[in-house]
Amino acid sequence: MDERTLRVLEYAQIKALLAREAGSTVAKERVEQLSPSTDFEVVSHLLAETSEARALLDEEGSIPLGGVHDIRESVDLAGKGGVLEPDALLDIAATAAASRRLRGFLLNVRDDYPLLAEYAGQLEIFRDLEDAIDRALTGEGQVRDDASPELVRARQRVRSLNHSVHTRLEAIINSPAYRRMVQEPIITIRNERLCVPVRSEFKGEFKGIVHDASASGATLFMEPLSVVELNNELREAQRREQEEIRRVLARLSAQVADLAGSLLMSLEGLAAVDFIAARAKLSQSMDASPPQVNREGIIELSAARHPLLAGKVVPIDMRLGDGFNTLVITGPNTGGKTVALKTVGLLTLMAQSGLHIPSSEGSRVAMFGQVFADIGDEQSIQQNLSTFSSHMSQIVSIMRQVQPNALVLLDEIGAGTDPSEGAALAKALLSVLHSLDARTVATTHYGELKAFAFSEPGIENASVEFDPETLRPLYRVQIGLPGSSNAFAIAQRLGLPASVLETAESMMGAVRTHLDRGIEQVEATHRALEAERLAVDQQRSEVERLKAEYERLTADLQARRSKLIHQAREEARALLEEARAEITDMVESTRAALREARKRDHRGPGPVEIKRAARERTARIEESVGPPEPVEPAPEARAEPARRSPRAVRGRPGEEVWVRPLRQKGTIQSLPDQEGDVEVQVGILRVKARVTDLEPLPEAVGSAAPDSPVAQIQTAKAQVSPELNLVGQRVADAIYELEKYLDDALVGGLAEVRIIHGLGTGALRSAVGETLERHPHVADYRPAEREQGGAGATVVRLRSPGEPPPAVAPDAHPDPAE
Incomplete structure (x- = not known):
């Protein structure tokens, strides 16, 4: 980059601000060496690093970079066999600790900040060296006694x-x-x-x-x-x-000398991260954002601010390279033309240095191979150069070096000499630069350049706004409109006699006067349209805000509705699981009560009491679950099942019925009593049921639908294994499993099952035999054939529904208390 350009655009002051954010001298050296790059990939990587560090600082607040010292001379001295002083050793220990801390920090955030985490590979851990120095030296640099x-x-x-x-x-x-x-x-x-x-x-x-x-x-x-x-x-x-x-x-x-290479590499890693963190801190302090760099020569700055101006800075919008490559800015003095010029140049240099720029998110900056600026009056008394000569010398230097893909910034082009000659030179320079496909921004007071920009394709006018009422510049750039010097308006407001103003206007000529008045009218119209546009933008923003609020409320309402539905389903599922558990417990309790009654010669609660208790528990379950919600049946399920019959139950012994509470087929065994209950034989159980809980079976029970309870009972056979393995279980647990298995096997329709109990000590085999001997479901049993397990297994034949239970001697059921 051109050194004079860097000087007039005050690039060194940006580096000074950046150096203040660096924490170590090695990072400050990197800042001093910083210069704009012309390599697109390098710039893109630098900007990505700055953006990652900015996001990390915004999220975490800081990056652990304390304790970094410039240890290069000390490490070099140790490498040459020198003996280091305690202060130098303490600096090395502090830097080693900084390397360890930063490495751990970067590895912890590597998923979210991968570019920064890459530097963890340069940072090594020197725990032994840290401990050795800490054991030998105090924090004040004294060698410890021990x-x-x-x-x-x-x-x-x-x-x-x-x-x-x-x-x-x-x-x-x-x-x-x-x-x-x-x-x-x-x-x-x-x-x-x-x-x-x-x-x-x-x-x-x-x-x-x-x-x-x-x-x-x-x-x-x-x-x-x-x-x-x-x-x-x-x-x-x-x-x-x-x-x-x-x-x-x-x-x-000597320990330092052995680790010299690793220490220096870690120092480089610390300096690199410190440098990146400095760029991120500068971005925070400027409230800057990452620019979008491009190779197409397009500059599109939105709400850009000059980073070195103090106080309240009016942001500007600038465009170049998209539709036009040359921009001519006109307007009164102190109107902000030069600031706009410097803003474009300095933000370009910052972007090509990997720095964020003070502008709105999404601003675009082009990558230029050259940046030239002729701004300000650098007269040289020693060289006897006038203002014009000083500017022209710099322009000559620029014209000798300029190439395509260059950015050229010219302040008051052609000024300092005869206006007609200066305007002609300015038009010629702009034409040559435009033909070279350079991107050019020039400021001027020459009216001829306004007409030139209107007539030449690819060259556009721009102006800085000026309030003729207050005589104050507004510092806003308007692209597409030429600016007026407002000399007459300013003179009139300051009190210059009208006669003088009229004379001056007559001397300008009618064409020039009409042109300036036309420009003023266009500016006034533009200001009015801009005010209307701002009002529309505000209304649009309000509509967008209300729309976003509506969408947020709608999404929140939907989320709350989904949450309530989910909670209701979870509560219903919990109630259902609780009811199932109650039903399972009730069935097990009923079986246990029946077995206990058999053991005690039917002393204790009889079938009627058991059924009453079951009804009470069922009622409690129904009360806890609550009535079922009405559900619209599927079209194919709305028809009454084929097994349902419109006939009423006659309640006569021998009548086959469907017992709704048990979902089982049964046969009525008695006439209804005073309470309307009848005795029904259901499988091996004889229960009492209300006539209203019974339904007559259809003519062809065997053709029940596959999903009917009858079909479910028949298919249960396929779900019960024909053998039960009790090997390895304790006697009490095995007998419990055996009794439950016999119940399931009988309901499942199995005629014969095999019980595997093994040989062992014979205790389990004896207990199984005693249980089979007295169990009501067992018709008879025998040792298994040799190929079926021999003495280690027993084959049991289950009693068929019409077969009477085996006779059991009174002493076959010992008292459990014995």
Whole structure:
């Protein structure tokens, strides 16, 4: 990029803002080296990284980057065999810890932020080095006493000798014999020797070595001869202490040298993430957004703001490259033409540097191979250049270098010389740049350029808005309309006599006057239309808001309805499961009661009491579940089933009926009693039922529909296994399973089943035999054939419906309490 262009567009100030956001000196170096890239893939990747980091900061609040130091010189010194100072080692430990923390953080968010997570591969963990430095050094950079066993002993020796020397010196300075000789009762150090301050007049009397004197010469710092030997031992002990400290630091430095490559790679990774985080923080501070970069030379900025302007900044909209490649901006001074020019250029440079730009989401920025800007007056007294010459020199330089796919920004093109010549030069320059397919934005006051832009295809007019009532610029760019200088309006508002204004208008010529007035009328019409457009946009926004609110409420209502339906279904399902469990429990209880009654010679509740209890439990279940909701039957199910008959039950013994509560076929055994109940034989059970709960069977029971209860009972046979394996079960559990299995087998219509009990100790086989002996469903049983299991299995023949139960001796049912 052209260095002068970077300077006039104030790119360095953007880098200064970016450097403030960087946390480490290595990241600040990257900021200093930053320059706009012309590689589309590189720019796209940089912007994607910035966007990821911005999203991460918005979500998490921060990225752990504390503790990063520039350790390159220290690592290099250690690699050359040098011994590092404690402060350098602490910086290395802090940087190693930063690498560990950032690596863990990035790996935790790698699913949502994959580009940033890639840097985790550069960040290594140096736990051993961290621990070694932490064990050897304090946070203030002092070597710990226990850094090595030798250092422990050396420092103990130093403390002991230091105490001895101090004790002896304190005895001297507090002694009556020496008190008059001592200037002050203190112990001081001179030339690394412990001394006492002695008055100079007692130099001959005080036996010792002079190490120093005060500036006035009145005080001598003397080492008493009695402590010279102790001081010598102390100095030797201190020397050994320093040697051991150096050995500790050398050992740590060697560890750093072994990890030099990994440490430097991790530092690069930390610097890279810190640099990306700085770009994201700058995006936050500017309330910026990621631009959409393109190779087609299209610039489309929406609500763009110059990033270096302070205070309330009026955003502008700018377009270039789509329908026209050259834009000519006209308007009064201080109207914002130059700011618009700089905004386009600086935001382009920022985007090509991987930075977000202060504009609305979706703004488009082109990738340019060259960016040139001639903005401002850079007169050179030394070179004796005027304003025109200064501008023209820069334009000449631009024209020598410019290529297609370049962005050229020209402020006050052709100014500083004769207007007619300047306008001609400006039109010629714009024509050449346009023919080169460069993207050009130029500002001017020349009226001829307005007509030129109207007449040339691919060149468009634009203007900055100006309020003639308040004489204030509005800083908004209008594309498609040329601007007026508003010189007459400003002069009139400032009080210039009307006669002067009339004379000036007459001198301009009728054509020019009509043109300017026409432009002013067009601007007024445009402002009115813009106001109407804004009103329509506000109404549209309100409609969109109301529509969104309606859709939200509708979705919320639908969600609540679905939730209520789901809850109702879950509650109904729970009630149904509870009812099924109650029914299963009721059936098991009834079976258990019947078995208990058989065991106790029918002592206890009889069939009538059991049936009454079952009815009560059924009523409770119906009460808990509630009445069923009416359901519209399917068309094919609306007809009455074939087995239903319009005839009433006669209630005579021998009549075959359908027992609705049990959903079973039965035969009436007695006439109705006073309560309207009859006894019905259902399978092996004899129950009482109300006549109203009975239905006569149709003529052909055998042709019942497949889904009728009769068909269900017949198909139950296929669902009951012809054998039961009890091997491995305890006797009590096995007998319970056996009794339940015999009930199911009889209902399932099986004539013969096999019970596998194994040989074992014989306890299970005996218990099975005793149970079969007294069970009412069993007609007879026998050991299985050899190929069927032999003595380890028993074949049982079940009693047919008309077959009487086997006779059981009274003692065949032992008391369970025995």
